Amino acid sequence: MSKLVALPLSQLNLRKSEKWREFPADVLPLPVAEMDFEIAKPIRDALQEMISGSDTGYLGPIPELGINLAKFAKARWGWEVDPEQVFTATDVGVGMVEMARTIVNPGDSIMINSPVYHNMNNWISELKCISHDVPLTKSGLEYTLNLPEIEVGYKSGVKIHFLCSPHNPVGTVFTKNELAELAELAKKHGVTIFSDEIHAPLTYSASDFTPFLAVSEAAREVGICVTAASKSWNLAGLKCATIITAHPKQYDRAKSMPAAVHFRASLFGAIAAATAYECVEWLDDVIETLDSNRKFISKLLTEKLPTVGYRTPDFSYLAWLDLTRLDLGANPRDVLLKDAKLALSSGIHFGPTSGQFVRLNFATSEEILSEAISRIVSLA
Numbered sequence: 001m002s003k004l005v006a007l008p009l010s011q012l013n014l015r016k017s018e019k020w021r022e023f024p025a026d027v028l029p030l031p032v033a034e035m036d037f038e039i040a041k042p043i044r045d046a047l048q049e050m051i052s053g054s055d056t057g058y059l060g061p062i063p064e065l066g067i068n069l070a071k072f073a074k075a076r077w078g079w080e081v082d083p084e085q086v087f088t089a090t091d092v093g094v095g096m097v098e099m100a101r102t103i104v105n106p107g108d109s110i111m112i113n114s115p116v117y118h119n120m121n122n123w124i125s126e127l128k129c130i131s132h133d134v135p136l137t138k139s140g141l142e143y144t145l146n147l148p149e150i151e152v153g154y155k156s157g158v159k160i161h162f163l164c165s166p167h168n169p170v171g172t173v174f175t176k177n178e179l180a181e182l183a184e185l186a187k188k189h190g191v192t193i194f195s196d197e198i199h200a201p202l203t204y205s206a207s208d209f210t211p212f213l214a215v216s217e218a219a220r221e222v223g224i225c226v227t228a229a230s231k232s233w234n235l236a237g238l239k240c241a242t243i244i245t246a247h248p249k250q251y252d253r254a255k256s257m258p259a260a261v262h263f264r265a266s267l268f269g270a271i272a273a274a275t276a277y278e279c280v281e282w283l284d285d286v287i288e289t290l291d292s293n294r295k296f297i298s299k300l301l302t303e304k305l306p307t308v309g310y311r312t313p314d315f316s317y318l319a320w321l322d323l324t325r326l327d328l329g330a331n332p333r334d335v336l337l338k339d340a341k342l343a344l345s346s347g348i349h350f351g352p353t354s355g356q357f358v359r360l361n362f363a364t365s366e367e368i369l370s371e372a373i374s375r376i377v378s379l380a
């Protein structure tokens with residue numbers, strides 16, 4: 001394994017993606033979840049071959065996607081995925097919404113657990129449903145699912161639970177036991193669990209993560225996994241996610257979605273994802289790089305900003321920072337943007353009680369991370 005080198009700022013500034021286009025040039029952007037590394041060579045080669053051959057048509061059957069995903073899931077987590085039960089969608093958001101449409105009607109309740117990936121609430125609005133938030137239980141820097149309150153919610157008629165597993169932004173991987181208990185509760189109360197596992201391949205210790213559909217018979221019965229290669233291999237702009245089922249009831253629901261859910265994904269995205277699931281060496285290199293960065297942040301904070309709360313995340317490249325003790329006012333993110341020219345994601349978007357938090361994307365170089373922390377220090 002070897003660490004990846006982030007592209008230099010001069011090159012990153014020329015990128016056309018959201019991270020590099022949203023803010024003026026003097027702002028250091030570390031919000032949206034994109035990585036500053038080159039993507040894996042086999043993916044670049046596959047895409048370049050398609051472009052050279054003008055192979056730029058619609059998305060048709062891509063059996064290699066389900067097959068490669070199944071091989072990856074088996075090798076990584078011992079999870080048996082049936083390639084026949086792998087469906088495509090434009091992105092995770094579309095997959096969650098279109099699958100949910102097969103179950104809910106406007107006005108129904110969908111559970112989330114804040115602080116959580118902010119678009120989950122947008123998906124619920126898109127479905128014209130009602131968000132039923134059962135916040136995670138916080139104990140110091142640790143977060144867990146509040147199973148008793150979740151059961152109260154399930155009993156009150158929640159139809160679907162949007163689970164973020166592993167959980168962005170708090171950086172926690174749920175235990176197999178927690179997930180097994182959740183599955184039993186969902187089965188008892190007729191709730192369907194949508195497990196958004198987009199960050200799972202970036203779990204630092206792969207054995208810590210249990211895919212929801214590998215938890216138990218009950219989980220396979222009540223669960224639907226929505227995931228993508230886009231976060232772990234940095235392919236979000238290519239547009240392709242997967243919906244995975246493991247039970248006839250959920251399979252029939254997936255089959256009942258309009259055919260367009262499949263072909264509205266992109267051919268490039270599907271080929272890139274199929275190729276990505278074979279790029280395990282690159283994934284391990286990126287994990288090694290991010291592992292070093294998550295520890296580097298810890299070191300920088302200990303040295304320069306010891307009052308900032310930071311729990312080294314179990315997966316991915318998002319640092320959830322508690323800035324309460326810096327006393328930066330009601331919305332620290334806005335102050336950091338205006339006065340320190342540092343763009344982070346505001347905690348308030350993830351839940352009603354996390355206004356003093358910011359989320360920092362550390363999939364970049366140590367130089368950029370040092371500069372980011374210095375910019376926070378300048379206001380402390």
Ligand SMILES: Cc1ncc(COP(=O)(O)O)c(C=O)c1O
Nearest residue numbers: 033091092093117168196198228
């Ligand atoms: C938990 C989670 N789900 C979904 C997404 C977005 O996925 P997509 O762009 O495929 O909708 C993100 C992006 O960061 C995320 O963190």
